[in-house]
Amino acid sequence: MYAHKTSDESRNTTTTLTADSELEFAVEANKTYDVVVQLLLASASATPDFKFDFVGPSGYTPYFGPQVYQSAGRWSGVSVATAPSALLTTGDVVEQGSTGAAAIFGLQITATIKTGANAGNVQLRWAQNTSNGSDVTVKAGSFIRYAQASA
Numbered sequence: 001m002y003a004h005k006t007s008d009e010s011r012n013t014t015t016t017l018t019a020d021s022e023l024e025f026a027v028e029a030n031k032t033y034d035v036v037v038q039l040l041l042a043s044a045s046a047t048p049d050f051k052f053d054f055v056g057p058s059g060y061t062p063y064f065g066p067q068v069y070q071s072a073g074r075w076s077g078v079s080v081a082t083a084p085s086a087l088l089t090t091g092d093v094v095e096q097g098s099t100g101a102a103a104i105f106g107l108q109i110t111a112t113i114k115t116g117a118n119a120g121n122v123q124l125r126w127a128q129n130t131s132n133g134s135d136v137t138v139k140a141g142s143f144i145r146y147a148q149a150s151a
Contacts, residue, residue, distance in 0.1 A: 001147065024144075043137065044135065049128065052125060055123050062112075
């Protein structure tokens, strides 16, 4: 199943993680989900960078890791500010670094999400990591693909 982003969404001068207006999906209680998030990101400045997390129903746990593809045609390193391992939790930061002005880059997040006793929605939240007047935009065409992994 998919959640598709049909229009661009931009943020500037804020580091407050806020739910994306379209990238969310419903989960059942006591289940495990395989999730792939593909984001197309743009910014006229490398300064603001991009941070994200997931929020979900009480008792859920996300495990995820990002990979970044630069428009120059190569994979970049990803700096994660809050966790030293490949299994990340919340508030993770992707350093835009050398992507340069007006670059569009792809961010792929793979995740396993385990729910507890509560059903609800899982939402992608995001913001600038460094408050900056230049927009950071999640572009139309970004999506979440998810599937229940356990009965």
